[in-house]
Amino acid sequence: MKEVLRFDNVSMRYHSKQGETVAVEDLSFSVHEGEFVAIIGPSGCGKTTLLSLAAGLLTPTAGKVVSSGISFGYMLQKDELFPWRTIEKNIFLPLEIKKTNTPEARARAIALAEKYGLKQFLKNYPSSLSGGMRQRAALIRTLAVDPDMLLLDEPFSALDYQTRLNVCDDVYKIIREEKKTALLITHDISEAISVADKVLTLSRRPARVVAEHELSFPESEPLKRRENKEFSKWFEILWRELNV
Amino acid sequence: MKKQTNYSPAHLLYLKKYRRKNILINVCRISILLVLVGFWELAAQLEWVNPFITSSPSRICKTIGELYENDTLFYHVGTTLEETLLGFLIAVVSGYLIALGLWWSEAARKVIEPYLVVLNALPKIALGPLIIIWCGTGSEAIVFMTVLIGLIIAIMNMLNGFMATDANKLLLLKSMGASKLQILTKLVVPSSLPAFISMLKINVGMAWIGSIMGEYIVSKAGIGYLIVYGGQVFKLDLVMSAVVILCVLAAIMYAIVALIEKLVIKNDR
Numbered sequence: 001m002k003e004v005l006r007f008d009n010v011s012m013r014y015h016s017k018q019g020e021t022v023a024v025e026d027l028s029f030s031v032h033e034g035e036f037v038a039i040i041g042p043s044g045c046g047k048t049t050l051l052s053l054a055a056g057l058l059t060p061t062a063g064k065v066v067s068s069g070i071s072f073g074y075m076l077q078k079d080e081l082f083p084w085r086t087i088e089k090n091i092f093l094p095l096e097i098k099k100t101n102t103p104e105a106r107a108r109a110i111a112l113a114e115k116y117g118l119k120q121f122l123k124n125y126p127s128s129l130s131g132g133m134r135q136r137a138a139l140i141r142t143l144a145v146d147p148d149m150l151l152l153d154e155p156f157s158a159l160d161y162q163t164r165l166n167v168c169d170d171v172y173k174i175i176r177e178e179k180k181t182a183l184l185i186t187h188d189i190s191e192a193i194s195v196a197d198k199v200l201t202l203s204r205r206p207a208r209v210v211a212e213h214e215l216s217f218p219e220s221e222p223l224k225r226r227e228n229k230e231f232s233k234w235f236e237i238l239w240r241e242l243n244v
Numbered sequence: 245m246k247k248q249t250n251y252s253p254a255h256l257l258y259l260k261k262y263r264r265k266n267i268l269i270n271v272c273r274i275s276i277l278l279v280l281v282g283f284w285e286l287a288a289q290l291e292w293v294n295p296f297i298t299s300s301p302s303r304i305c306k307t308i309g310e311l312y313e314n315d316t317l318f319y320h321v322g323t324t325l326e327e328t329l330l331g332f333l334i335a336v337v338s339g340y341l342i343a344l345g346l347w348w349s350e351a352a353r354k355v356i357e358p359y360l361v362v363l364n365a366l367p368k369i370a371l372g373p374l375i376i377i378w379c380g381t382g383s384e385a386i387v388f389m390t391v392l393i394g395l396i397i398a399i400m401n402m403l404n405g406f407m408a409t410d411a412n413k414l415l416l417l418k419s420m421g422a423s424k425l426q427i428l429t430k431l432v433v434p435s436s437l438p439a440f441i442s443m444l445k446i447n448v449g450m451a452w453i454g455s456i457m458g459e460y461i462v463s464k465a466g467i468g469y470l471i472v473y474g475g476q477v478f479k480l481d482l483v484m485s486a487v488v489i490l491c492v493l494a495a496i497m498y499a500i501v502a503l504i505e506k507l508v509i510k511n512d513r
Contacts, residue, residue: 055419074419080412084434096430097420145420 001032004070004149004181005054010063011206012049023049025206026063031149031183036175038184038192041202042242047185050207051151054183070181073147075155079138081126087113087137088122094145109144116140116174131159132167139171143178150175152184156191168195169222176220189242193234194222201241210241299484307485321489324455324466327383328497331390332451336444338391339398346399347406347432348424360400368392368454372461381462389461390454394447401446405439406432441505448497452490467493 012024023046031037041047052058053065055072073094081090091109095101113122118137126134135155142150155171156164172195175182186192192199193215201210215234217225225231251259281301287293288300295303311317346353368389375392379385409432417427459468467486474482 052415057415057418072419074416076412076416078412080410080416082413082431082434084437093430094420097417097422097426151419 001034002068003030004033004068005183006030006066007053008064008066010053010060010065012046012053012058013061022206024053024060025208027208028063029200029209029212031181033181034179035198036172036182036184036196037198037200038186038196039200039202040186040189040192040238040242041207042204043187045202045205046207047187047202048153051153051183051185055151067149070148071145073142073145073150075138075142075150075152077154078158079126079131079134081134081137081141083126086123086125087118087129090126090137091122091141091144093141098145100145105144108146109140112143113137113140130163132163132170135159135167136170136174139174143174143180147180149181149183152182152186154186154188155184157186157188164191165223172222189235189238190226190231191222193231193238194225199234199238201238213237297480299481303481304485304488307481308489311485320466320470321493323383324459324468325493327386327390327458327466328451328455331387331454332394332447334387335391335394335398335451336447339395339443339447340402340440342395343399343402343406344428346403348428353403360396364396364400369457369461375458376462381464385462386455386458386466389458390451393454393457394450397450398443398447401439401443402436405436405443408439409435437509441501441508444501444504445498448494448501452494452497456490 007027007029010024010027011022014021014023027050029037039047039050049058051074053060054067055074056065056067081087082093085093088110091113092101092106095105095109110122113119116136116139118133118140121129121133121137126137129137138155152171156168159167168191184192184195196215199213199215202208203210213234217228217230219225219228284298285301288295288298288303308317311320346356371392372389375385375388379388413431413435414427417431422430455466456468456471459466460472463469463472467490470486471483474480474486
Protein backbone atom coordinates (compact mmCIF):
# COMPACT_ATOMS: atom_id res chain seq x y z
CA MET A 1 0.00 0.00 0.00
CA LYS A 2 1.23 3.42 -0.94
CA GLU A 3 1.86 5.93 1.78
CA VAL A 4 -0.23 9.04 1.08
CA LEU A 5 0.28 11.18 4.17
CA ARG A 6 3.07 11.29 6.70
CA PHE A 7 3.70 13.44 9.78
CA ASP A 8 7.44 13.66 10.60
CA ASN A 9 8.04 14.90 14.14
CA VAL A 10 5.50 17.64 13.67
CA SER A 11 5.14 20.38 16.30
CA MET A 12 2.74 23.28 16.28
CA ARG A 13 2.83 26.32 18.54
CA TYR A 14 0.30 29.13 18.65
CA HIS A 15 1.35 32.58 19.68
CA SER A 16 -0.89 35.13 21.32
CA LYS A 17 -0.45 38.07 23.64
CA GLN A 18 -1.24 35.87 26.62
CA GLY A 19 1.57 33.51 25.78
CA GLU A 20 2.24 30.53 23.59
CA THR A 21 0.44 27.25 23.39
CA VAL A 22 2.01 24.04 22.24
CA ALA A 23 -0.90 22.29 20.53
CA VAL A 24 0.97 19.40 18.96
CA GLU A 25 4.47 18.16 19.80
CA ASP A 26 6.74 15.72 18.05
CA LEU A 27 3.93 13.89 16.32
CA SER A 28 4.68 11.17 13.81
CA PHE A 29 2.37 8.81 11.96
CA SER A 30 1.44 7.84 8.46
CA VAL A 31 -1.66 7.01 6.48
CA HIS A 32 -1.67 4.57 3.58
CA GLU A 33 -3.87 4.50 0.54
CA GLY A 34 -7.33 3.10 1.17
CA GLU A 35 -6.90 3.08 4.94
CA PHE A 36 -9.45 4.37 7.41
CA VAL A 37 -7.44 5.86 10.25
CA ALA A 38 -9.04 7.19 13.42
CA ILE A 39 -7.29 9.47 15.84
CA ILE A 40 -8.75 9.74 19.31
CA GLY A 41 -7.68 12.00 22.11
CA PRO A 42 -9.05 13.86 25.11
CA SER A 43 -11.06 16.94 24.15
CA GLY A 44 -9.01 20.05 23.58
CA CYS A 45 -5.85 18.09 22.77
CA GLY A 46 -5.28 19.78 19.43
CA LYS A 47 -7.17 17.41 17.18
CA THR A 48 -8.54 20.08 14.91
CA THR A 49 -5.06 21.57 14.59
CA LEU A 50 -3.92 18.19 13.41
CA LEU A 51 -6.46 18.08 10.59
CA SER A 52 -5.65 21.62 9.54
CA LEU A 53 -2.00 20.61 9.40
CA ALA A 54 -2.85 17.57 7.30
CA ALA A 55 -4.91 19.65 4.88
CA GLY A 56 -2.11 22.17 4.58
CA LEU A 57 -4.19 25.00 6.05
CA LEU A 58 -1.50 25.43 8.72
CA THR A 59 2.25 25.10 8.41
CA PRO A 60 3.94 23.27 11.30
CA THR A 61 6.42 25.23 13.39
CA ALA A 62 8.74 22.23 13.38
CA GLY A 63 8.86 18.95 11.51
CA LYS A 64 7.24 18.13 8.20
CA VAL A 65 3.87 17.10 6.83
CA VAL A 66 4.44 15.09 3.66
CA SER A 67 1.55 14.33 1.35
CA SER A 68 2.13 12.71 -2.00
CA GLY A 69 0.30 15.29 -4.09
CA ILE A 70 -3.13 14.14 -2.99
CA SER A 71 -6.25 16.26 -2.76
CA PHE A 72 -8.25 16.59 0.45
CA GLY A 73 -11.91 16.87 1.29
CA TYR A 74 -12.84 18.31 4.66
CA MET A 75 -15.89 17.38 6.69
CA LEU A 76 -16.74 19.33 9.80
CA GLN A 77 -18.75 18.74 12.97
CA LYS A 78 -21.82 20.40 11.56
CA ASP A 79 -22.87 19.98 7.96
CA GLU A 80 -22.25 23.67 7.23
CA LEU A 81 -24.59 23.58 4.27
CA PHE A 82 -25.30 27.11 3.10
CA PRO A 83 -28.95 27.79 3.96
CA TRP A 84 -29.44 30.13 0.97
CA ARG A 85 -28.44 27.45 -1.51
CA THR A 86 -30.43 24.38 -2.51
CA ILE A 87 -28.87 20.98 -1.79
CA GLU A 88 -27.86 20.77 -5.45
CA LYS A 89 -26.18 24.19 -5.34
CA ASN A 90 -24.47 23.24 -2.08
CA ILE A 91 -23.05 20.15 -3.70
CA PHE A 92 -21.76 22.26 -6.60
CA LEU A 93 -19.99 24.66 -4.21
CA PRO A 94 -16.55 22.99 -4.27
CA LEU A 95 -16.78 22.76 -8.07
CA GLU A 96 -17.33 26.52 -8.22
CA ILE A 97 -14.46 27.16 -5.82
CA LYS A 98 -12.06 24.92 -7.71
CA LYS A 99 -13.31 26.39 -11.02
CA THR A 100 -14.12 22.93 -12.35
CA ASN A 101 -17.81 23.68 -12.66
CA THR A 102 -18.21 21.91 -16.02
CA PRO A 103 -21.39 20.10 -17.09
CA GLU A 104 -19.53 16.76 -16.74
CA ALA A 105 -18.41 17.54 -13.19
CA ARG A 106 -21.94 18.63 -12.30
CA ALA A 107 -23.41 15.49 -13.81
CA ARG A 108 -20.94 13.40 -11.82
CA ALA A 109 -21.89 15.16 -8.59
CA ILE A 110 -25.59 14.73 -9.33
CA ALA A 111 -25.08 11.05 -10.09
CA LEU A 112 -23.32 10.65 -6.75
CA ALA A 113 -26.14 12.42 -4.92
CA GLU A 114 -28.74 10.25 -6.65
CA LYS A 115 -26.81 7.09 -5.91
CA TYR A 116 -26.90 7.89 -2.21
CA GLY A 117 -30.55 8.78 -1.97
CA LEU A 118 -30.57 12.54 -2.25
CA LYS A 119 -32.39 12.71 -5.58
CA GLN A 120 -35.71 13.98 -4.21
CA PHE A 121 -33.97 16.64 -2.10
CA LEU A 122 -31.76 18.23 -4.75
CA LYS A 123 -34.02 21.24 -5.26
CA ASN A 124 -34.80 21.63 -1.53
CA TYR A 125 -33.20 24.01 0.88
CA PRO A 126 -31.19 22.44 3.72
CA SER A 127 -33.68 23.61 6.34
CA SER A 128 -36.21 21.07 5.10
CA LEU A 129 -33.86 18.09 5.59
CA SER A 130 -33.28 15.97 8.68
CA GLY A 131 -29.92 16.10 10.47
CA GLY A 132 -28.86 12.76 9.03
CA MET A 133 -29.79 13.72 5.47
CA ARG A 134 -27.97 17.03 5.84
CA GLN A 135 -24.79 15.30 6.95
CA ARG A 136 -25.12 12.96 3.99
CA ALA A 137 -25.46 15.94 1.68
CA ALA A 138 -22.34 17.41 3.29
CA LEU A 139 -20.47 14.20 2.50
CA ILE A 140 -21.61 14.25 -1.12
CA ARG A 141 -20.47 17.88 -1.32
CA THR A 142 -17.06 16.77 -0.05
CA LEU A 143 -16.95 13.93 -2.59
CA ALA A 144 -18.10 16.12 -5.50
CA VAL A 145 -14.54 17.10 -6.40
CA ASP A 146 -13.36 13.50 -6.03
CA PRO A 147 -10.75 14.07 -3.30
CA ASP A 148 -8.14 11.36 -2.68
CA MET A 149 -8.45 11.62 1.08
CA LEU A 150 -11.21 12.64 3.47
CA LEU A 151 -10.47 14.53 6.65
CA LEU A 152 -13.32 14.04 9.12
CA ASP A 153 -13.41 16.37 12.11
CA GLU A 154 -15.86 14.72 14.53
CA PRO A 155 -18.43 14.70 11.73
CA PHE A 156 -21.16 13.06 13.82
CA SER A 157 -20.78 14.84 17.13
CA ALA A 158 -23.54 17.36 16.45
CA LEU A 159 -26.13 14.62 15.89
CA ASP A 160 -28.27 12.88 18.48
CA TYR A 161 -27.20 9.35 19.45
CA GLN A 162 -29.68 7.42 17.32
CA THR A 163 -28.96 9.47 14.22
CA ARG A 164 -25.26 9.36 14.93
CA LEU A 165 -25.08 5.58 14.75
CA ASN A 166 -27.04 5.52 11.51
CA VAL A 167 -25.16 8.36 9.86
CA CYS A 168 -21.85 6.86 10.93
CA ASP A 169 -22.83 3.59 9.30
CA ASP A 170 -24.03 5.46 6.26
CA VAL A 171 -20.93 7.61 5.83
CA TYR A 172 -18.66 4.63 6.41
CA LYS A 173 -20.35 2.64 3.64
CA ILE A 174 -20.18 5.53 1.21
CA ILE A 175 -16.51 6.16 1.92
CA ARG A 176 -15.72 2.46 1.48
CA GLU A 177 -17.75 2.17 -1.67
CA GLU A 178 -16.04 5.19 -3.19
CA LYS A 179 -12.70 3.68 -2.09
CA LYS A 180 -11.46 6.74 -0.27
CA THR A 181 -8.69 7.07 2.24
CA ALA A 182 -9.98 8.68 5.42
CA LEU A 183 -8.59 10.28 8.53
CA LEU A 184 -11.18 10.60 11.29
CA ILE A 185 -10.64 12.68 14.38
CA THR A 186 -12.93 12.04 17.29
CA HIS A 187 -13.19 11.87 21.06
CA ASP A 188 -15.72 9.06 20.80
CA ILE A 189 -13.85 5.79 21.41
CA SER A 190 -16.62 3.48 20.20
CA GLU A 191 -17.04 5.49 17.03
CA ALA A 192 -13.33 5.09 16.29
CA ILE A 193 -13.40 1.33 16.90
CA SER A 194 -16.50 0.87 14.78
CA VAL A 195 -15.04 2.41 11.63
CA ALA A 196 -11.24 2.35 11.65
CA ASP A 197 -8.57 0.00 10.34
CA LYS A 198 -6.04 1.77 12.47
CA VAL A 199 -6.52 3.77 15.67
CA LEU A 200 -4.05 6.25 17.12
CA THR A 201 -4.48 7.52 20.65
CA LEU A 202 -3.18 10.93 21.57
CA SER A 203 -2.09 12.31 24.91
CA ARG A 204 -3.37 15.49 26.53
CA ARG A 205 -2.04 18.72 25.13
CA PRO A 206 0.58 18.93 23.75
CA ALA A 207 -0.67 16.04 21.67
CA ARG A 208 1.69 13.11 21.13
CA VAL A 209 0.95 9.62 19.87
CA VAL A 210 0.49 7.28 22.84
CA ALA A 211 -0.18 4.11 20.91
CA GLU A 212 -1.09 2.81 17.48
CA HIS A 213 -3.35 -0.20 16.95
CA GLU A 214 -4.31 -2.17 13.88
CA LEU A 215 -7.89 -3.33 14.24
CA SER A 216 -9.08 -6.37 12.40
CA PHE A 217 -12.74 -7.20 12.57
CA PRO A 218 -14.34 -9.87 10.43
CA GLU A 219 -17.26 -7.50 9.91
CA SER A 220 -16.79 -4.22 8.20
CA GLU A 221 -20.01 -2.31 8.92
CA PRO A 222 -19.85 -0.14 12.03
CA LEU A 223 -23.16 -1.34 13.49
CA LYS A 224 -22.13 -5.00 13.18
CA ARG A 225 -18.73 -4.29 14.65
CA ARG A 226 -20.37 -2.90 17.72
CA GLU A 227 -21.91 -6.34 18.34
CA ASN A 228 -18.58 -8.16 18.15
CA LYS A 229 -16.96 -9.39 21.38
CA GLU A 230 -13.67 -7.79 20.40
CA PHE A 231 -15.36 -4.42 20.47
CA SER A 232 -15.55 -4.10 24.25
CA LYS A 233 -12.01 -5.43 24.57
CA TRP A 234 -10.73 -2.67 22.32
CA PHE A 235 -12.86 -0.14 24.11
CA GLU A 236 -11.17 -0.99 27.41
CA ILE A 237 -7.66 -0.81 25.96
CA LEU A 238 -8.25 2.56 24.35
CA TRP A 239 -10.10 3.91 27.37
CA ARG A 240 -7.07 3.14 29.57
CA GLU A 241 -4.69 4.72 27.12
CA LEU A 242 -6.68 7.91 27.00
CA ASN A 243 -6.74 8.16 30.79
CA VAL A 244 -3.05 7.84 31.52
CA MET B 245 -42.54 19.80 2.36
CA LYS B 246 -46.00 18.99 1.12
CA LYS B 247 -48.95 20.86 2.50
CA GLN B 248 -51.47 18.79 4.32
CA THR B 249 -55.06 19.65 3.43
CA ASN B 250 -57.24 17.22 5.36
CA TYR B 251 -56.93 18.72 8.82
CA SER B 252 -58.35 17.32 12.02
CA PRO B 253 -61.22 19.24 13.67
CA ALA B 254 -58.82 20.30 16.45
CA HIS B 255 -56.49 21.85 13.90
CA LEU B 256 -59.35 23.63 12.15
CA LEU B 257 -60.38 25.05 15.50
CA TYR B 258 -56.82 26.20 16.11
CA LEU B 259 -56.72 27.90 12.69
CA LYS B 260 -60.06 29.58 13.39
CA LYS B 261 -58.81 30.89 16.73
CA TYR B 262 -55.60 32.05 15.14
CA ARG B 263 -57.48 33.98 12.45
CA ARG B 264 -59.82 35.47 15.03
CA LYS B 265 -56.88 36.66 17.12
CA ASN B 266 -55.32 38.30 14.08
CA ILE B 267 -58.55 40.09 13.23
CA LEU B 268 -58.89 41.25 16.81
CA ILE B 269 -55.39 42.71 16.81
CA ASN B 270 -56.08 44.61 13.58
CA VAL B 271 -59.40 45.89 14.90
CA CYS B 272 -57.65 47.14 18.07
CA ARG B 273 -54.93 48.84 16.05
CA ILE B 274 -57.40 50.70 13.87
CA SER B 275 -59.73 51.60 16.72
CA ILE B 276 -56.90 53.15 18.75
CA LEU B 277 -56.21 55.44 15.79
CA LEU B 278 -59.90 56.24 15.30
CA VAL B 279 -60.50 56.91 19.00
CA LEU B 280 -57.47 59.16 19.28
CA VAL B 281 -58.34 61.12 16.14
CA GLY B 282 -62.01 61.32 17.15
CA PHE B 283 -61.20 62.51 20.66
CA TRP B 284 -58.75 65.08 19.31
CA GLU B 285 -61.37 66.42 16.89
CA LEU B 286 -64.03 66.48 19.57
CA ALA B 287 -61.77 68.26 22.08
CA ALA B 288 -60.92 70.88 19.47
CA GLN B 289 -64.53 71.34 18.28
CA LEU B 290 -65.87 71.75 21.83
CA GLU B 291 -62.88 73.97 22.66
CA TRP B 292 -61.73 71.86 25.62
CA VAL B 293 -58.34 72.74 24.22
CA ASN B 294 -57.36 75.68 22.10
CA PRO B 295 -57.39 74.44 18.48
CA PHE B 296 -55.10 77.28 17.52
CA ILE B 297 -52.37 75.54 19.55
CA THR B 298 -53.33 71.89 19.25
CA SER B 299 -54.78 72.02 15.73
CA SER B 300 -57.29 69.28 14.89
CA PRO B 301 -57.78 66.48 12.36
CA SER B 302 -60.25 68.52 10.33
CA ARG B 303 -57.95 71.55 10.27
CA ILE B 304 -55.07 69.28 9.21
CA CYS B 305 -57.17 67.88 6.35
CA LYS B 306 -58.11 71.40 5.33
CA THR B 307 -54.48 72.55 5.39
CA ILE B 308 -53.32 69.60 3.31
CA GLY B 309 -56.20 70.32 0.90
CA GLU B 310 -55.05 73.95 0.60
CA LEU B 311 -51.47 72.88 -0.04
CA TYR B 312 -52.78 70.60 -2.76
CA GLU B 313 -54.96 73.31 -4.32
CA ASN B 314 -52.20 75.88 -4.61
CA ASP B 315 -49.96 73.21 -6.13
CA THR B 316 -47.34 73.29 -3.38
CA LEU B 317 -48.07 69.91 -1.73
CA PHE B 318 -46.23 67.79 -4.26
CA TYR B 319 -43.53 70.41 -4.64
CA HIS B 320 -42.63 70.20 -0.94
CA VAL B 321 -43.12 66.45 -0.69
CA GLY B 322 -41.10 65.92 -3.88
CA THR B 323 -38.25 68.09 -2.63
CA THR B 324 -37.90 66.23 0.65
CA LEU B 325 -38.44 62.84 -0.95
CA GLU B 326 -35.70 63.49 -3.48
CA GLU B 327 -33.26 64.62 -0.80
CA THR B 328 -34.11 61.70 1.45
CA LEU B 329 -33.83 59.04 -1.26
CA LEU B 330 -30.63 60.47 -2.69
CA GLY B 331 -29.02 60.71 0.74
CA PHE B 332 -30.27 57.20 1.61
CA LEU B 333 -28.87 55.67 -1.57
CA ILE B 334 -25.48 57.38 -1.26
CA ALA B 335 -25.16 56.42 2.43
CA VAL B 336 -26.22 52.81 1.88
CA VAL B 337 -24.10 52.16 -1.21
CA SER B 338 -20.94 53.86 0.03
CA GLY B 339 -21.43 52.47 3.53
CA TYR B 340 -21.63 48.96 2.07
CA LEU B 341 -18.53 49.43 -0.06
CA ILE B 342 -16.48 50.98 2.75
CA ALA B 343 -17.52 48.14 5.09
CA LEU B 344 -16.39 45.66 2.41
CA GLY B 345 -13.00 47.35 2.27
CA LEU B 346 -12.69 47.23 6.04
CA TRP B 347 -13.66 43.54 6.06
CA TRP B 348 -11.02 42.86 3.45
CA SER B 349 -8.17 44.51 5.30
CA GLU B 350 -7.72 43.80 8.99
CA ALA B 351 -5.07 46.52 9.21
CA ALA B 352 -7.42 49.16 7.77
CA ARG B 353 -10.16 47.96 10.14
CA LYS B 354 -7.99 48.37 13.20
CA VAL B 355 -6.70 51.78 12.10
CA ILE B 356 -10.13 53.16 11.24
CA GLU B 357 -12.03 51.78 14.25
CA PRO B 358 -11.50 54.69 16.73
CA TYR B 359 -12.46 57.18 14.01
CA LEU B 360 -15.68 55.30 13.38
CA VAL B 361 -16.54 55.24 17.07
CA VAL B 362 -15.93 58.97 17.52
CA LEU B 363 -17.72 59.91 14.30
CA ASN B 364 -20.65 57.75 15.32
CA ALA B 365 -20.92 59.49 18.69
CA LEU B 366 -20.61 62.96 17.17
CA PRO B 367 -23.99 64.68 16.74
CA LYS B 368 -23.86 65.49 13.04
CA ILE B 369 -26.06 68.53 13.50
CA ALA B 370 -23.01 70.17 15.11
CA LEU B 371 -21.58 70.33 11.61
CA GLY B 372 -24.56 72.39 10.39
CA PRO B 373 -22.78 75.72 9.90
CA LEU B 374 -19.86 73.99 8.17
CA ILE B 375 -22.21 72.21 5.80
CA ILE B 376 -23.87 75.47 4.78
CA ILE B 377 -20.49 77.03 4.06
CA TRP B 378 -19.19 73.98 2.20
CA CYS B 379 -22.28 73.03 0.22
CA GLY B 380 -24.23 76.27 -0.03
CA THR B 381 -27.88 76.70 0.84
CA GLY B 382 -29.37 74.39 -1.76
CA SER B 383 -30.46 70.78 -1.73
CA GLU B 384 -26.84 69.64 -1.75
CA ALA B 385 -26.39 70.70 1.87
CA ILE B 386 -29.43 68.64 2.92
CA VAL B 387 -28.33 65.57 0.98
CA PHE B 388 -24.87 65.95 2.53
CA MET B 389 -26.39 66.05 6.00
CA THR B 390 -28.48 62.95 5.23
CA VAL B 391 -25.41 61.06 4.03
CA LEU B 392 -23.41 62.09 7.09
CA ILE B 393 -26.06 60.79 9.43
CA GLY B 394 -26.60 57.50 7.62
CA LEU B 395 -23.10 56.64 6.48
CA ILE B 396 -21.34 55.80 9.73
CA ILE B 397 -24.23 53.66 10.95
CA ALA B 398 -24.36 51.91 7.60
CA ILE B 399 -20.64 51.14 7.77
CA MET B 400 -20.79 49.86 11.35
CA ASN B 401 -23.87 47.71 10.79
CA MET B 402 -22.56 46.16 7.59
CA LEU B 403 -19.09 45.56 9.03
CA ASN B 404 -20.68 43.76 11.98
CA GLY B 405 -22.69 41.69 9.52
CA PHE B 406 -19.60 40.77 7.52
CA MET B 407 -17.54 39.95 10.61
CA ALA B 408 -20.28 37.70 11.98
CA THR B 409 -19.66 35.19 9.17
CA ASP B 410 -19.65 31.68 10.62
CA ALA B 411 -16.05 30.61 11.39
CA ASN B 412 -16.71 26.99 10.46
CA LYS B 413 -18.10 27.94 7.08
CA LEU B 414 -14.97 30.03 6.52
CA LEU B 415 -12.84 27.01 7.44
CA LEU B 416 -14.85 24.86 5.04
CA LEU B 417 -14.27 27.25 2.14
CA LYS B 418 -10.57 27.59 2.99
CA SER B 419 -10.26 23.81 3.02
CA MET B 420 -11.66 23.83 -0.52
CA GLY B 421 -8.90 26.26 -1.43
CA ALA B 422 -11.14 29.30 -1.86
CA SER B 423 -9.57 32.68 -2.58
CA LYS B 424 -10.49 35.72 -0.52
CA LEU B 425 -12.66 37.01 -3.37
CA GLN B 426 -14.48 33.67 -3.53
CA ILE B 427 -15.01 33.70 0.23
CA LEU B 428 -16.47 37.17 -0.17
CA THR B 429 -18.84 36.38 -3.03
CA LYS B 430 -19.86 32.83 -2.06
CA LEU B 431 -20.16 33.24 1.69
CA VAL B 432 -19.73 36.68 3.24
CA VAL B 433 -22.09 38.62 0.96
CA PRO B 434 -24.97 36.09 0.94
CA SER B 435 -24.72 35.28 4.64
CA SER B 436 -24.80 38.98 5.56
CA LEU B 437 -28.04 39.54 3.65
CA PRO B 438 -30.15 39.76 6.84
CA ALA B 439 -27.67 42.33 8.21
CA PHE B 440 -28.04 44.26 4.96
CA ILE B 441 -31.83 44.31 5.27
CA SER B 442 -31.69 45.47 8.87
CA MET B 443 -29.17 48.13 7.83
CA LEU B 444 -31.66 49.31 5.18
CA LYS B 445 -34.41 49.51 7.79
CA ILE B 446 -32.26 51.52 10.19
CA ASN B 447 -31.15 53.81 7.38
CA VAL B 448 -34.71 54.57 6.28
CA GLY B 449 -35.15 56.23 9.66
CA MET B 450 -31.74 57.86 9.51
CA ALA B 451 -32.42 59.31 6.07
CA TRP B 452 -35.60 61.03 7.27
CA ILE B 453 -33.81 62.42 10.31
CA GLY B 454 -31.05 63.67 8.03
CA SER B 455 -33.25 65.36 5.47
CA ILE B 456 -35.60 66.99 7.98
CA MET B 457 -32.69 68.14 10.13
CA GLY B 458 -30.95 69.45 7.03
CA GLU B 459 -34.09 71.39 6.11
CA TYR B 460 -34.25 72.84 9.60
CA ILE B 461 -30.78 74.28 9.13
CA VAL B 462 -31.10 75.51 5.59
CA SER B 463 -33.94 75.19 3.10
CA LYS B 464 -36.29 76.97 0.77
CA ALA B 465 -38.70 74.08 0.34
CA GLY B 466 -39.58 70.67 1.72
CA ILE B 467 -41.50 69.21 4.63
CA GLY B 468 -38.89 70.28 7.17
CA TYR B 469 -39.14 73.77 5.73
CA LEU B 470 -42.94 73.74 6.19
CA ILE B 471 -42.48 72.73 9.84
CA VAL B 472 -39.93 75.45 10.57
CA TYR B 473 -41.93 78.06 8.65
CA GLY B 474 -45.19 77.00 10.30
CA GLY B 475 -43.58 77.30 13.73
CA GLN B 476 -42.17 80.73 13.01
CA VAL B 477 -45.47 82.24 11.81
CA PHE B 478 -47.45 80.28 14.43
CA LYS B 479 -49.38 78.27 11.86
CA LEU B 480 -49.49 75.09 13.92
CA ASP B 481 -51.97 73.51 11.50
CA LEU B 482 -49.19 73.60 8.96
CA VAL B 483 -46.72 72.02 11.41
CA MET B 484 -49.15 69.23 12.25
CA SER B 485 -50.00 68.65 8.58
CA ALA B 486 -46.33 68.34 7.72
CA VAL B 487 -45.82 65.82 10.54
CA VAL B 488 -48.77 63.74 9.30
CA ILE B 489 -47.40 63.74 5.75
CA LEU B 490 -44.04 62.71 7.14
CA CYS B 491 -45.57 59.79 9.03
CA VAL B 492 -47.25 58.53 5.87
CA LEU B 493 -44.09 58.82 3.77
CA ALA B 494 -41.89 57.09 6.36
CA ALA B 495 -44.41 54.26 6.67
CA ILE B 496 -44.49 53.79 2.89
CA MET B 497 -40.69 53.70 2.68
CA TYR B 498 -40.48 51.20 5.52
CA ALA B 499 -43.11 49.04 3.85
CA ILE B 500 -41.06 49.02 0.65
CA VAL B 501 -37.99 47.79 2.56
CA ALA B 502 -40.10 45.14 4.30
CA LEU B 503 -41.32 44.02 0.87
CA ILE B 504 -37.73 43.80 -0.38
CA GLU B 505 -36.93 41.68 2.68
CA LYS B 506 -39.76 39.31 1.84
CA LEU B 507 -38.62 38.98 -1.76
CA VAL B 508 -34.92 38.52 -0.98
CA ILE B 509 -35.00 36.24 2.03
CA LYS B 510 -37.31 33.51 0.87
CA ASN B 511 -35.82 30.44 2.50
CA ASP B 512 -35.88 30.30 6.27
CA ARG B 513 -32.53 30.23 7.93
